[in-house]
Amino acid sequence: MEWTRQSGDEVEAAVGMLLCSQFPNAVRVRPSQGDGGIDIFVPGEAGWGKERAVWQVKKYSKNLTSSQKRKIERSFKRVVEASEAEGWRITEWHLIMPLDLTTQNLGWLDTYLGEREFSCETHGLLLCDTLAADYPNVIDYYMRDGKERLQANLDKLTSVLSGRKNRKSGEPLVAADVYGDLASIYNALNACDPFYKYWYEVADEPPAAEKMMGEENLVAAHALCQDGVWITVKVLARMLAAYTERPTTWNLRFAIPKSDEELLKQFEKFVDYGAPVSMPAGTVTGSLNLPGGLGGDLDRASIEVIAAPRDSQSDDDLLLIGIIAPDSDAVLASTRMRRTEFSSGEVGNRTVLADEASLFTIEMLFRDGDVAGSVDCTMHLGVSFQLRNRRPAEVADGLNVLAEFHTPNRLAFGNAYGPPDYGIFGPIPTQPNDDRDMWAPICRALALIQEHTTFQIRMPAEMERDEALGILDAAKLLSGEPTTGTASGQSTITHTAATRITPQLERISDFLVIRDLGISLGGEEITIGKKLSIYRGQYVEIGEQQSKIEVSGNAITLRYTGDLEVGRTFARYVDAEGASSEVQ
Incomplete structure (x- = not known):
């Protein structure tokens, strides 16, 4: 490639686009200041806003003059000052031009650059020629109008479309016959456009x-x-x-x-x-x-x-949202959210946040407020999810936020990692919604139950009321709290050799029964431990091995972690004044 025959603007444009071809996520910038050249910024692993590799392109193809050296120095100083002012870090600095620097020029540049926290490299004619060979369509487009290569590929495409020479008359076409032609058409279509x-x-x-x-x-x-x-x-x-x-x-x-x-x-x-x-x-x-x-x-x-998907997974797009009580700083619920969409229009900007469990989105529309310097924001909550087969712990935070996302609670944003340091954004205009709010306590309960069983619990698509109440009661017992309720109906107890009292018909007794602690979920019965229930009743049928009792009044249930087997029953008589006597 004969770079000296090209204009300076053509050289800078071509080398800049060669680098953009080498680094597809690079951003090309022509500085507004008078030091000339083009800057190519390549985002680092931490994202565009935090770190960049800098390539500064110069058009010089002959030995450097004093003026050109000063321009290189000003370009370097400008980009260092910009990085400090904008809060991003330079990871690498590269100077590239179609000129191999002399030993004297390299010494001058090393002296000027001095010791830096980032590596500094110069690239000359060799790299420019290598990139030109790797991306010839860029050279054609900027320096040869692309005519030669375009015509060659059109001729190739024409020969492909004109028909195959070795096909016999009447021979049927099969799928395998077109592989070569399809590949040739694809290559011809993509050979010219840089x-x-x-x-x-x-x-x-x-x-x-x-x-x-x-x-x-x-x-x-x-x-x-x-x-x-x-x-x-x-x-x-x-x-x-x-x-x-x-x-x-x-x-x-x-x-x-x-x-x-x-x-x-x-x-x-x-x-x-x-x-x-x-x-x-x-x-x-x-x-x-x-x-x-x-x-x-x-x-x-x-x-x-459609909204262009954000391919960046930078931490800059990740934040923590918190639902704050209306009259205190208490955090009612929180979850991490990621910015998935951003767009602008004639009036303002639009941002869409999505929670990590993909349960809901928050669309925020920003526009200038009526007061100078103020900004108005309109929020829209979008809820669309399928809970079936999701792990409770995976969706618990998001469901908790949905349950509390209503007036008069307040919305706040905080750091995704470390101390949240919430900043109050404003009141939530959304009204409560019973249909979506019901799942939050059930999910919390199932997440707690999962910690006490090896059975892999998954969220159901729907749930009966009795199932939900049983899950909530089981979680309450596992957390160490008792449950209370009204007991009624008949129950059968089995006598053992250790029985110490003789059952008597219609005599009031207190009963304590060891039972399985379990839940019903999606048609399956899951045992997660043992519980003991205490209630009052009386014998209505007495047998040698088993007896029936009529249960009435209040009952209390607690979690049991002892060694007694399930089904073990204890009883004690209660006299007219409510005092107990013998124990069975």
Whole structure:
């Protein structure tokens, strides 16, 4: 590559995009100050906001002059000062230009840089030529207009589409025959464009937008039906810089039926805050300018704008939300949430937070307030979850937050790790909801029960009232609290050789019975220990081995951790004044 024959701007643009091709998540910036060059920032493992590797691109291809050296010094000083002012750390610093520095120049640079907390490296002609060989489409695009390579690949594509030479007349086509052609078409489509790559699919049905939402770097999908077959071409960005260097544009007109108030609200939120919107067929006309010659005029079309998934898992997007009591600093519930969407519109910004268990989202719409310097925020709680087969401990925090997410409680945000240090955001406008609130205490109870059994407990999709009460009582016993209630009906007891009193009909007695402590969940009976129940009753039928008693009045139950076997019964008579006598 003969760099000296190119203009300085062409050299800087080409080398900058070569680096963006090498580091697809890099961000390309041309500083506004007069030291020239281009900065390429590559985010570190901790995320863009905390650390970056810096590549400073210069166009110099001949021996450095004193003026050029001063510009390099100013560029380095500027980026160091920017990192300190903005609160991010430089992990590496690189100077790159299509020029191999002399020993004298290297000595000057080493002296100026001195000792730094980050590594400093210079790269010359060798790296520039290596990158140019690795990404020839960038060189074609910036320095040769891409004409030579484009024409070569069009010729290759034409030869593929013209037909296979070795096929005999009448020979049927089989699936394996097209592998080579499909690969050739794919390679020809993707050989020329340095910014975007193209995937294609052929199917009987149109593509489903929701299935494409998580595809990394997807910019657009263009689908058309030809001869009953749907052909979809997906456009994917090769690098972040593609969005600024070669953006996609569109000119659309929307026609919303007057009777569709819900669609109007959705569209207004799209315009005001950049929220997703789904426009049905017949409501969209205009034109799309997409890469690869795709797009074109639209007539009575449909369009769906979806939120771009955030591929960053930076801790900057993770925070703790707390539900604070209205009249104190007591934290009623808390859970970690991650920012999953961010968009902007003509009026303000939109942020969507999702809890780690994927139970709910909080959409927050921000706009300038009426008072100068103030910000107004509107919150929307979105609840959509399936609890079936989820582990209780996994969803307990989120369900607790949902149960307390109502007026007059307050919402607060805090640190995801370490001391929360909550800052009150404001009151919660949502009203209580019994349908979703019922699951929080049940989930807490099941999480506690799981600590006392090796049986793997999973949340059910639904639950009967008696099942729920039994679970809540079992958790209460396991936590050391007694349960009370009214006892009624008949019960059978078995006599043993250790019986010390003779049962007497209709004589009032206090009974203590050792029983299994268990719950019913999803049609299964799960034993988690033992309990003892104390209640009052009288014998109504006496036998040699077994007797029946009529239970009445109040009963108290406690957790039992002793060695006595399940079914063991103790009794004592109660006289008219309520005093007890012999024990069985």
